[in-house]
Amino acid sequence: MLLPGVLLIMYALPALAIENGVGAQVEKITGTSVEIRQKTQKQEESWSLERKKLLMLYEQLEQRQKVLLDSKNQLEQQTFAAQQRIAVKKKQLTDSELILERINPFILELVEKLRQQVAEDMPFLSSERKNRIGKLVRMTQDPEVTTSEKLRKTMEALLVEAEYANTIEVCQETILVDQAMCLVNILRLGRVSLFYQTLDHQRCGYFDTAASGWRPLPGHYNRSIQKAIEIGAKQRPVELLDLPLGKMTVQ
Secondary structure (H helix, E strand, O other): OHHHHHHHHHHHHHHHHHHHHHHHHHHHHHHHHHHHHHHHHHHHHHHHHHHHHHHHHHHHHHHHHHHHHHHHHHHHHHHHHHHHHHHHHHHHHHHHHHHHHHHHHHHHHHHHHHHHHHHHOOOOOHHHHHHHHHHHHHHHOOOOOOHHHHHHHHHHHHHHHHHHHHOEEEEEEEEEEOOEEEEEEEEEEOOOEEEEEEOOOOOEEEEEOOOOEEEEOOHHHHHHHHHHHHHHOOOOOOOOOOOOOOOOOOO
């Protein structure tokens, strides 16, 4: 009875040993698998985080690229517009140089015409007008004065001369009347006529442009010229007067 039991135990011991060995191997494999799984999971998490970072960086780079493209387009447009402005400025500069070449002779011609006009015109404000033209002539001959300033001053002188046609003026001057110098009241009606009347209101006359001298008028004009002088001096209201208007010129 003891022998079979012993044999049974002897047969059972190797089986148990084998079973324990397999279990250890299984346990070892399982542990290794778990460890590998944990590492894999960590790597996946790390890769996922890295992927998110790379995706975010990619999106940022895309946005940056879009901004740069927009900036590039704007710069190209600005460059094109600047090139157009430069071309316009170059043309304006070329035109300005051409104008300057032609404007100086034009200014000299205008000043000379003004000088002749003042010299040949009726003798009113003679000193003031001759001084203005004299300054203008000296300025046009000064190389330090810019062309624009010369043109501006010339235009101002032209406007002053043109304005005389729209104004009435009364002043006192000493003129040659009947071969004698006499202090008289002078009435200027625009650029049409120039009259004089002595201070005693007894004699009157006009400037004869054709003869470049003062000529007497009949006595019946004395009252009308006196009224016109008072109107011009704002000493009486405006009214219709009978005056020999107009002027004769040398042909």
